[in-house]
Amino acid sequence: MTAADITCPICGSAMRPTHAGYVRCCPDCGFLASTLVPEIGGGSHEHIDEAARRDSLAGLRRLSANEELDRLAKLGRSGGRLLDVGCAYGWFLAAAEARGFAALGLEPDAAVADEAEAAGLTVRRGYFPEAVADDAPFDVIVFNDVFEHIPEPDRMMRVLAERLAPGGHLVINAPSAEGIFFRIAALLERIGVAGPHARMWQKGFPSPHLSYFRPDHLARIATAAGLVERHRSRLPALRAEGLWERLSYDRTLPIPAAGAIYVAARAMIPFLGLLPPDIRLMIFEKPA
Ligand SMILES: [Zn+2]
Numbered sequence: 001m002t003a004a005d006i007t008c009p010i011c012g013s014a015m016r017p018t019h020a021g022y023v024r025c026c027p028d029c030g031f032l033a034s035t036l037v038p039e040i041g042g043g044s045h046e047h048i049d050e051a052a053r054r055d056s057l058a059g060l061r062r063l064s065a066n067e068e069l070d071r072l073a074k075l076g077r078s079g080g081r082l083l084d085v086g087c088a089y090g091w092f093l094a095a096a097e098a099r100g101f102a103a104l105g106l107e108p109d110a111a112v113a114d115e116a117e118a119a120g121l122t123v124r125r126g127y128f129p130e131a132v133a134d135d136a137p138f139d140v141i142v143f144n145d146v147f148e149h150i151p152e153p154d155r156m157m158r159v160l161a162e163r164l165a166p167g168g169h170l171v172i173n174a175p176s177a178e179g180i181f182f183r184i185a186a187l188l189e190r191i192g193v194a195g196p197h198a199r200m201w202q203k204g205f206p207s208p209h210l211s212y213f214r215p216d217h218l219a220r221i222a223t224a225a226g227l228v229e230r231h232r233s234r235l236p237a238l239r240a241e242g243l244w245e246r247l248s249y250d251r252t253l254p255i256p257a258a259g260a261i262y263v264a265a266r267a268m269i270p271f272l273g274l275l276p277p278d279i280r281l282m283i284f285e286k287p288a
Contacts (some may be wrong), residue, residue, distance in 0.1 A: 006033060009154040010217045020189050020197060023177045031217050032177055034201050036208035038149065054089055061088075064144065064235050064281075065095035066202075068171055071231050071283060072140065077169050085128045086146035090116035097121070101140070106131055129159050137165035147218075148209045157225040167288035170227060171281070173235060176199070177212040179278030180268075186235030195257060204252055215280050227284035234277030 002033075006015040014035060026031050072078070077259075079100045084092050087105030089112060092269065096103040105123040107113040116123045124131050133191035141160055150156050161171055163202035182200050189197035202208040219229050247258040 006035075009033075009152060009211075021192065022203065025203070028252060029217065029220075030177070030214065034176050034203075034208060034210055035209065036201060036203055038208060038210075039206045057090060058089070060236065061091040061144070062095065064173060064279075065092040065175040067091070067146075067235060068142070068173065068281060069095055069099055071233070071281065072171065072179060075230055075283065075285070076168065077140060080168075081135075081137075081165075082140040082142065083128075083132060083135070083138045083195060084142045084144070086122060086143065086149070087121075088144075090119055090121040090123065092142060093121045093123075094119070094143055096142075104132070104135065119283055121256040126146075128165055132163075136163040138163060138168060139165050140169045140171065142171040142173075144171075144176075147172050148174045148211050148213065149207050151210055152225070153211055154221045155211075157227070159219045160226040161227055161286055164227075168286045169230070170222070170284040170286075172284075173279065173281050174213055174218070175209070176277055176280040177214050177217075178276045180275040181283060182266075183213065183276070183279050195253065196261065199253065213280075215282060218280075218282055222284045227286055229282065230285045231281070231283035233281050233283050235279040 006024050007013070008015050008031050008163040009031060010031045011026060011212065013026050013028040015026050015031075017023075018025050018032075022035050025031070049274075080102070081102040082096050082102060082103045084105045085098070087093050087107050088109075090105055093103045093105045093116065103122065104117055105113075105121055106128055107116065107123055107125060108127055110125055113123045113125050126132075129136070141164060147153065147156075159270070162169060181196075185196035185200045188194075198204070201212075215232050219232075222229065244258075244262055247253065247262055253261075
């Protein structure tokens, strides 16, 4: 795939360059894709304070995990074989195990996988689907902040439909292009303030975002793969607790900029429920 020639994985149209050189937009469906290159395992962690990142994410991730498991239970899914793709430190795995799932995590970063394993969780090192080829089918496959990092999301959706058991569920928790923070960042980028937009795409991070989906984009490729949408909602994008740590673990962000974002974000928290959601939770089902 070259930067100049990207076919939209959602609708098949030719994507066009945008003001930000590393982002392409589909003129027909509005899907956004970046040309950023992942370096997982390449060891470019120097931009990130990893311990601070882990601690700042933990609270929000645990809340999201319980919300996702509640939603699955409402769909009649309260046990079975579960795969968490990109399980990181295992927050979701631990919550799923506590509810009776046989949970397997998949994590490409060996140091992170070691920590999850030390906490007593079952973790495989590597990538989906190769590293778990012999473990399919699964009753539940979960992508928490992972699907937006995957190349060829349409192809991935077809592979997922194959690896799910009949009646199985696919859970995707991903940042949304309709979100208020993303829209503000895109607006700022157009007037020359590029930092927040680059941060939303995780430009310069080991694993940048390759896609920014709206819910209808995910629904379209899931439907094309033979899955049925069963749930769509929002997840909290921000909590006051851990917010400063979340901003400051990015060492590429100057402290005054991080401070300004912190003040603005703190002020917005009470109103976020009224604004377009920055994180979407979607659950799809493979027909039995
Ligand atoms: Zn498109």
